[in-house]
Amino acid sequence: DGGITQSPKYLFRKEGQNVTLSCEQNLNHDAMYWYRQDPGQGLRLIYYSQIVNDFQKGDIAEGYSVSREKKESFPLTVTSAQKNPTAFYLCASSPGGTGDQPQHFGDGTRLSIL
Amino acid sequence: AQSVTQLDSHVSVSEGTPVLLRCNYSSSYSPSLFWYVQHPNKGLQLLLKYTSAATLVKGINGFEAEFKKSETSFHLTKPSAHMSDAAEYFCVVSPYNQGGKLIFGQGTELSVKP
Numbered sequence: 001d002g003g004i005t006q007s008p009k010y011l012f013r014k015e016g017q018n019v020t021l022s023c024e025q026n027l028n029h030d031a032m033y034w035y036r037q038d039p040g041q042g043l044r045l046i047y048y049s050q051i052v053n054d055f056q057k058g059d060i061a062e063g064y065s066v067s068r069e070k071k072e073s074f075p076l077t078v079t080s081a082q083k084n085p086t087a088f089y090l091c092a093s094s095p096g097g098t099g100d101q102p103q104h105f106g107d108g109t110r111l112s113i114l
Numbered sequence: 115a116q117s118v119t120q121l122d123s124h125v126s127v128s129e130g131t132p133v134l135l136r137c138n139y140s141s142s143y144s145p146s147l148f149w150y151v152q153h154p155n156k157g158l159q160l161l162l163k164y165t166s167a168a169t170l171v172k173g174i175n176g177f178e179a180e181f182k183k184s185e186t187s188f189h190l191t192k193p194s195a196h197m198s199d200a201a202e203y204f205c206v207v208s209p210y211n212q213g214g215k216l217i218f219g220q221g222t223e224l225s226v227k228p
Contacts, residue, residue, distance in 0.1 A: 004157075006157075033214075033216075040123075040220070040221070041220060041221075042118075042204060042219055042221055043158075043204070043216075043218045044218075045216070048213070050214070056213075058215070088155075090158070092157075092158075096214065098214060099145075099146050099208035099209065099210065099211070099212060099213070099214045099215070100146045100163075100165045100208065101214070102148055102160045102163050103214075103216065104160075105150075105157030105158040105159070106157050107155075107156050107157045108155070108156070108157055110155070
């Protein structure tokens with residue numbers, strides 16, 4: 001079955017530590033996205049990529065970094081500069097960045113601070 | 115600026131009664147509109163989408179939504195609620211020519227009482 005796989009499901013970060021969240025898709029989609037979800041809020045866009053080797057900052061990119069070396073993979077690194085990283089992180093993909101095509105979501109990674 | 119407002123943060127219905135989740139949007143051009151559902155600790159699943167075709171859109175699990183341009187609304191309805199419908203629902207706008215970026219409403223939590 002095609003879909004998006006996020007790992008791990010739960011992740012804990014120590015102070016001053018960088019952590020990387022994995023996102024892999026086998027849908028052959030060009031565009032991929034990372035969102036942050038906090039309780040009682042909608043999703044906020046962190047970074048997005050419309051094509052391999054290219055990505056753009058979203059609304060809350062500070063303290064995060066990404067790479068897009070392969071079409072299937074779009075890992076997100078939460079750096080020590082992100083002072084409030086506790087949240088639910090969701091990865092999504094879509095066939096293209098035209099806006100009329102819905103995004104497909106993974107099941108998320110929940111990040112907490114130790 | 116584009117925005118989405120979900121008018122109720124929480125809606126409670128009895129099983130077998132109708133569901134109405136309200137959404138108003140603001141967009142300079144004709145946007146694409148979506149409704150997604152999220153069950154606890156899961157990703158978002160697409161319920162339905164509007165992309166300038168028929169104004170009454172039918173989705174999965176008996177849900178439908180009507181696009182009303184004059185009222186800038188895109189309310190989600192279902193004739194008869196089921197216990198499995200209890201979840202968080204997000205109204206989402208994809209503005210025209212914005213590279214597929216999505217704008218999320220704050221979400222409406224639907225509770226279904228037996």
